[in-house]
Amino acid sequence: MINSRASIDKLIDIVRQGGKVKTGIDIYNSKGVLLLEKDIVVNRVKTLEIIKDEGFAYLPLNSDNYGGIWDSEGNHIQLDELDDPKAKPSSSPSSMDQGDNDRGSSLKDETGTSRPGGTRIGGTRIGGIEKRLKEIDAFKRMAAEKYAMSKKQAQKVLEDIKSSGGHFDYEAVEQNMTQMVDFFKVSENPFSYLNRDLFRYDDYLVSHCINVCAIGSAMLNRFNTSFSSSVNRYIATAFPENVSPAPQSAPKKSQGSYQCYLKDDIQDITVGFFLHDIGKVMIPESVLYKKGKLTAMEFDMIRKHSYQMGTAIIEKNRISNSVVRNIVKYHHAALFDGEKRCYPGDLPPSEIPLYVKMCKLADIYDAMISKQCYKEAYNPINAVTDIFRKYAKKDHMLQFILHAFVKSIGIYPTGSIIYLMNGQMAYVLESSGPLVLPFTDRTGITLTSASEPIDLGDKKLDQNLKADSFRSIQTPVEVHDRLPAYLKSAVTEESSL
Ligand SMILES: [Fe+2]
Ligand SMILES: [Fe+2]
Known part of the structure; x- marks a missing residue:
């Protein structure tokens, strides 16, 4: 409970004179970024100045949670002393009880004033980053809603299959995927x-269905655009006589335009991605x-x-769609000649459809970055690198797919943890840029x-703030204790959806 507040200027004065402040409540800015944890005793002016820069004129204090202000000798300062303009910070009997001035002010009232223009860091105007952070926040909320909706459906499909011995509502999945296809089209890997x-x-299978669907769709859209335009360029170069110049008023791709996957194909493939592991429901949990x-x-x-099991469920539900069937049956097949531990082996890699190969990469990536019963979640940046190394330069088409995979996930995937050259650890907020948030000092504290x-993409960025590609963290759980609360809570938010 917030039961008082103090002027930040006065708090800065107190700390400057050797005093200390503890809010007893987490302080967030308007973007939801934690500025100060409730248990931290502030004895540095800089900390308060940063909070002031975020637009705070007052700081809430929660005395119920040991919030308070102390002078340089450790004596507790009453708030009414602060409110008297003539009063200087002075000693008073040490106590956790304090005045109740300005009761009723809420933390929300104190936030939300962002600085026009922003502060300059490493040559980047923070104003631009703030805009991106706001967009990320809004996007996260929207993604969370869609995720929750998909999760309900995935749960229902898996439960229905389990309880009925294989039956589920395929039409409902198709309907839901129609919406998701549009969502995935405008938001890559949301x-x-x-x-x-x-x-x-324990929730892995449900999450995995949705994640593979999102990751696979991001790759599919990337692949479709880049491969289709490559083929179009080739046609235009190799057979110029076949490409008649379109009239000004006509749509550009009226003639000579090739598109690898059409809208209906994409819909079917997305359904297949979502259902790829339905056969796992038939495996006892004690084994799975x-x-x-x-x-x-x-x-x-x-x-x-x-x-076997996946294909049997497809047949039981009389699903005649060959795309869905191929994905369910072949998503663990070999992607190149000689790839080991793949199944079934009744088709050579050259005959495995491209969309099945995309599903396999999405499947491997999601399995790697997820916590499973036999392993910790892998750091996404390491997962992308490993997959790239394994599948690069095997064949031309696989290279196209791999390119789509890396472009859609990012070299620094969102959620990865990296080292900066100065020794700080940073969390990747967004793979585009990438935009990262340092959360430790140079010694790892x-x-x-x-x-x-x-913004690591900033060309003027200080050398010390660039990513250190020679140091890596294998599993985010290794450094979980060092993640600040606002990133720890973010880590578990998905489970509450
Ligand atoms: Fe599988
Ligand atoms: Fe899978």
Whole structure:
């Protein structure tokens, strides 16, 4: 409960003279970024100046949670002393009880004043970054709604299959995916903004259906655009006589225009991505979520989730769509000749449809960056690098798909944790840029107040603030304790949806 507040200018004066402040409540800015944790004792003027720069004229104090103000000798300062313009900070009996001035002011009232123009950091106007942060926040809210909707559907499909021995409402999935196709078209990989639960895996299958659908769709749209335009360029160069110049008024792609996947194809493929692992429902949870090493028989059972159990569910529901069937059956097939531990092996990689190959990459990536019963969640930046190394330069078409994968996920995927050259750790808020938020100092100790985000794409960026590609964190859980509260809570928000 916030039961008082103090002028930030007066608090700065007190701290400047050696005093201390503890708010007893987390202080966030208008973008939801934590500026000051409730338990941190502030004894640096700079911390308060940063908060003041965020537009705060007053700081709320929660005495119920040991918030308060102390002078340089450790004596508690009553708020009424501060409110007297003539009163200087002075000693008073040390006590956690304090005055109740300005009761009723809410934290919300104190936030939201952003600076016009912004502050300059590493050559970047923060005003531009603030705009992006606001967009990210708005986008996260929208993505969370869509995610919740998809999660309900995925849960229902999996529960129906389980309870009925294989039946589910395929038409309802198709209908839902119609909306999702449009959403994925305008927002690339939207669910990457919803941070992952690093400690739970019991919900993995549900989340995985949705994540593979989103990641696969982002790749599909990227691939479709870049591959289609490459083919069009080739046609225009190799067969110029076949490309008649379109009249000014006509749509550009009236003639000679090639599009790899049409709208209906994309709809079918998205449904397939969503349903790719339905066969796993038929595997007992004791095997699916077994922590120890699988026996040969258990491993064989898991392999069958695609080409045997998944296919059986498709048949049971009389789904004649070959795209969905191919994805369910072949999403663990080899992507290049000689790839090991792939199944089934009844088709050579050259005959596996491209959209199935996209599903496989999305599947591997999501499995790597998720917490599972047998492993921790992998840092997304490492997952992208590993996948790229494994599948690069195998064949031309796979290279196109891989390119679409890396472009849509980003070299620095949202949610990754990286080192900066100066030794700070930073959280990737957005892969575009990328935009990162440092959360430790140079020695790895968590910052007590939030720092400004940095745009790593800024060409004028200080060398020390660039990403250090020679240091990496394998699993985000390793540094979870060092994540500030506002990033920790973000990590678990998905689980509450
Ligand atoms: Fe699978
Ligand atoms: Fe999967």
